[in-house]
Structures are given as C-alpha cells and as structure tokens.
Amino acid sequence: MKNIIILGSTGSIGRSTLEVVKQVQERYKVTGLAAGSNLSLLREQVRKFKPDVVSVKEGLAAKFRQMLPRSIKVEVVSGTEGLEKVATLPQGEMVVSALVGGVGLLPTLAAIRAGKNIALANKECLVMAGEMIMAEAEKGGIKVLPIDSEHSAIFQCLVGHRKDDLRRIILTASGGPFLTYSQKKMTAVTPEMALAHPNWQMGKKVSIDSATLMNKGLEVIEAHYLFGVPVKQIEVYIHPQSSIHAFVEYIDGSLIAQLSYPDMKVPIAYALSYPERLPVSAPRLNLLEIEKLTFLAPDRQRFPALDLAYRAIQEGGGLPIVLSAANEVAVEAFLERRLSFTQIAEIIERVMSSYNRKEPQTLDVILEIDRWGREKAEGLIKNL
C-alpha cells in the first residue's frame, strides 16, 4: 500500500490518476487531494477515496466543508498554504504533481523538500526552475518520474541502456488540430477549434499549447532537465498518429521507441508503479488496425512557439520563465477571445524580447521574473 497525494485532482491528469488508483485499489491509498474550485467533483472524489486532507481554492474551505456530510472525516484547507500542507503531508509517499501552469512550482518543490517522490505532470515547474528542482531531488534521493506521455516514453527507452551511449532524443508531436492549416487559416482559429485535439483528451491549457506546439517546446525543456540531455540533442518530429511517443537514438544507430494507445492512464500507471507495471485497463494499441505511421519535420514558420522555446532554453537565464509566464497569460487571453490564435506566439516573442535577463538563482527571483512576464504579457495584450 503506497500513500499518494494528488495535486490537481479535478483536472484531466488528476481524474485519470484516480481512475488508475481505482483499478488497483489494493495498492494505493489516496491520502491528500488538492483542487481549485470544482467543488462538486472534489466532493465525489473525497467520498470515494477518503483522503485525510483536501485543499481547495483560497476562500472556499468553509463552503466545501458544508458540502460534505458530517460522517466524512477530512481536514479541509485552502490557498497556497493549504496546497503546501497537502503536498507535504507526513503520511504521503508520492506526490502526483498535476496542477496546471506555474502554480505547480511551489507545492512541487515543497513536496521534494519534504522527501516525497514525484510523479510529474506539471512541466511548467521544470521550465521555470528545472535546475533547482532536479538538484533538490538529487540531494534528497527523490525520484522524479514523468507522467507526460513523451517523457514517460523517453524514460522507458533509457532504462537498461547506458546514457553515455545516447546520441539524441526525439519527441513526437501529433501536430495538433492545425497541422495542415495554412498560415492565413490559422489567424481565424477559435478556442473551440483549438480545444478539439485529434488524439488526446486533455485539459484546456495543454490543448491550446498542443495546437501552437508550445507544448512540445515546453516538453523539450522538460526533457532537458529530467534526463540531463543538452537541448541540441533533443528533436521534435510530427507524428500524426500519436502511437510512438518518443525515440531515443544511440551511438550505434539503434533507436528505442515506446508506443501505446494515446491514453494518459498508461504513463500515469507507470509513474505510480515504476519499476513494476500495472495491468491498467486502457485501450490497447493495435498496429494491424493502424493504416500507417508517418513522421515529418515540424513547420517552424507556422508554429513559431517551438523555436521560441528552443531559444528560451538555449539563451537560458530567466528566459524560460518568461516564456512560460507569457504563454500562460496569452493562452488565457486566447480562451477569453481577447487574443487571436496566431497572436499567442507574437505576444510571447515580444515579452521575451523585452526581457532584461536577470539570472534566476533563488526561488524569489524566479517568482519575480514569472510575475514580470505575466504583467508584461497582460500589458501588451491590453494595448493591442
């Protein structure tokens, strides 16, 4: 029985994690849940999984307590402090870090410092503070196991092989819903169109990031930190069938690849149970039913977000933080129809270009750069 904590339990990854836990109930006890304002779903989760502590959005604790029957013994906390309390619960052994965006950084770091192993879905925390997070994890002997399907794939293609023999990593991208759109057609994309991902069921932020390819850019940075591989050895291929999630190429010309049906339960289960595997009930990939697997180079003109991410990590310093912060604000603005689809990358580029390069060495500086990036992006969007 492993005690797990789920940060972001009402989000897409959180819900899939609980589905996996339900399938193998005898192995996991959910001891803490953190959500935002989706209280009705959280109530259902509390009833089913009986955590010791739950955290909700600032100001909603009392309301949520009232929504629960008296018979349920659970401590309800809220806000940043509540999140950190859940992330560091003494009885928790593993924390599933599945909050969306930069808000995931502090609780993930707190969990690592409290000695918890991490199943990581929140890529922004690595984009913002990858060096700090990996250094703290190493210091504490903490495992950071990826939940992202591509990083789970890379992880699975690295185990058993010598990292000295690695030549490069290839992350695949479905290409999103606009793979074949002309530049002109892309200016007229609506949030509804961008949210309709062809292969994966995901939350809103990740869906938009997938449509711009920023998601893949963030994943390149995530892979760089998770596996300690220079960015110039990490490539992106478009693979519209989303069957192969990543390749690792070795110096002898061998490539190891991981495939699965595009269902997040597969990488979630692996992160929870590594080095074992769980017999999760997810659809199985049937290669005989797939017409073909294809690969192409991403169109860097139509999807400028990818190069922005490469530029951010290659120039380094605080630029990845700025990238992530501006992206988050721009995606939000696009979802609220204050920004067009193609303007997302334009805003990020402008924020990055006006960044004055303060080196992020402490958590305070990181948070300051993050705040700066968000405000700068908001300002630019308002003045459009």
Add this chain to the structure above:
Amino acid sequence: MKNIIILGSTGSIGRSTLEVVKQVQERYKVTGLAAGSNLSLLREQVRKFKPDVVSVKEGLAAKFRQMLPRSIKVEVVSGTEGLEKVATLPQGEMVVSALVGGVGLLPTLAAIRAGKNIALANKECLVMAGEMIMAEAEKGGIKVLPIDSEHSAIFQCLVGHRKDDLRRIILTASGGPFLTYSQKKMTAVTPEMALAHPNWQMGKKVSIDSATLMNKGLEVIEAHYLFGVPVKQIEVYIHPQSSIHAFVEYIDGSLIAQLSYPDMKVPIAYALSYPERLPVSAPRLNLLEIEKLTFLAPDRQRFPALDLAYRAIQEGGGLPIVLSAANEVAVEAFLERRLSFTQIAEIIERVMSSYNRKEPQTLDVILEIDRWGREKAEGLIKNL
C-alpha cells in the same frame, strides 16, 4: 581487448562481423576463424586479422596452408574436429556463431561447454537443441547474445524492464520478395527471384528462408528459447519497411520497440559490446525520409512455412529438429532447381507428418533425428 572467434567468417554475418571489428580495432583481437571452402576470402581475412588458428573444410587444410605466405604464423585445422578446436580455443573469450544451418550446433555447444560467451547468429542450433543449449549456458554462467536483428531488438526491448510484466513479443518480417505475389505466381518463382531480398543483404539460405517466411518461423522458436517466453506469446507482423525489428508489449499496454537501418553491423556490434554500444559506421535510419511504416498480419495460406514452425515447437519433441533438417534439404534442392518454391513447404510438411516422435534428450538422439529428417526429405524430393 576482447579475444573473439568467428565461426563462419566468410559468410554474410562473418564478413559483417569483421567489418565491425575493423572499425573498432583497439577493442577486439580475432583469435580464431572457421570457414568452409571460400579459401581466397579466408586468406584475405587471415592476412588482415592474423588469427592464431583457422579451420577450413575437411581435406582443404594442406591446400590452404600452401596459399598462405610463410611469414604468416597460423595453425590450419579442418573438418568437424578443426571447427571444434577453433570454437574452444583457450584464449578466446567470445564466439560468434555464424555458421549456416544445423552444422552450427556442435561447435556452438562445444564453445559454451568451454566457457565462451556466444554471439549467436546460427538460429538452427537453438531450433534443434534450444533447451540443452540454454541449460548448458545457464549452468556455465554463459551469455548468449543474439545477432539476429529481431532478437537483438527483443533483447534491447527487454533490458531494464521486468520480465514478469511482459505480455507478448512481436517479431517483424519484411514479408520478403513475394509479399504481394498470388499463390499461382509463387509456383513459378526462381532461385534468382527468391535471393533478391528487398531490404536485407543476406546469405543464400537465410534469403530463401525469408522468402518462404520459414526464417520468421525459426526466429519464433529461437525467441522462445533465448528469452524463455511461451510460443503463444510470440507473434509475427509483416512490416515491409524493415525499420522496426521487434516490439515487446507489456501488461500496461506499453510497447517498446527497437529500430535501425537494416544493416547487420548494428546488431552484431551490440552483441559484441553489450552492455556498451559501439559507434559503428552503418547507415542511419532517417524516419523523415521514410514515407510510412506499415504493419499487416502474415498470409498463412501463401506462406505455410510459418505455421509449420509454430506446429513444430508447439508439438515439441523432435519435431523442430525435423522441421529444420527438412527445410535445409528442401532449400538446397530449390537452389539447385530440383524443387519448386512452393514445394519447399510441402516437403517439410510431409517429412514432419511422417515423423515418429522420438524425444530428443541427448545430443546423439538430436543428431539422429536431424539425419532422419534430412534423409527423409532427400528421399521425398527424389521421388517427386
């Protein structure tokens, strides 16, 4: 510096092995070579690699000695005894077992008993005596590392993962030159047509076995013994591009695959250097240049050899020995135009059906069944 011995040095695998060795000269010393009657090529190899001992076909030792300049210090031996002498040279650490057909059994077994690690290309020895070979290897703490590209792929997809979590193995087959031929058209196939493999450069026997799919059948049996996986968990997919060499599927729905350009230097180098990899210079697989990867189920009507192999290993006893022996004789007869292409499987089937099921427990019985299978096949071919 690792001392290696190559059995079958003038064959396709032997030549590729020497190419690899030449590329990484500082790592390997070739201490023994065994060939048949291609004396001019063997002379070249002896000049270049300076082995201590070489073995040639029975009766050719004196002739070969005369072909060599006096300055070359090498012991020349011949025949079955010579082969065994080379296979068990005290200074040899690893034996590359790359003879073609059943003749590989005795020297491979001798090498294992003499404590040599094996890089195995000769699949027939496992088909004939898989249990005995793997038991002897285990007893002696001997590594049997596959050279066959599919088995090298499986091996690479298993390292780092738990065998308990394995669901099935999928071996891929190019489908050979007659993938799209009608049954009728296949009756008119000539040796020249069958030897023209679309993707791989191979020896004659393996090329014909690839064209009938018997090669894949033998590989299923080989995989069964090498990895200790029941045959019902081993499947075959046709994959005309020969980019992915095998998949291992795990219980969570993950598949791990290995890919490379179809060049035998890649798996040979891995077998020689495992757990390290060598920077071999072989063409690199460029997925962006490949139009597509496709998979289909093999046509078991047009390629009956595959089911004959499954039947042989499932019924067990001496039947795999009979299968391999009859196949070898039938392929030889086809190459000599004494048999049509489609008659190869017919002969094997008839020999298998008339086999009286003596259990192969000792080497003598195995060799007796092998002899019986060959004689039976020869008799049937003569009476056609």
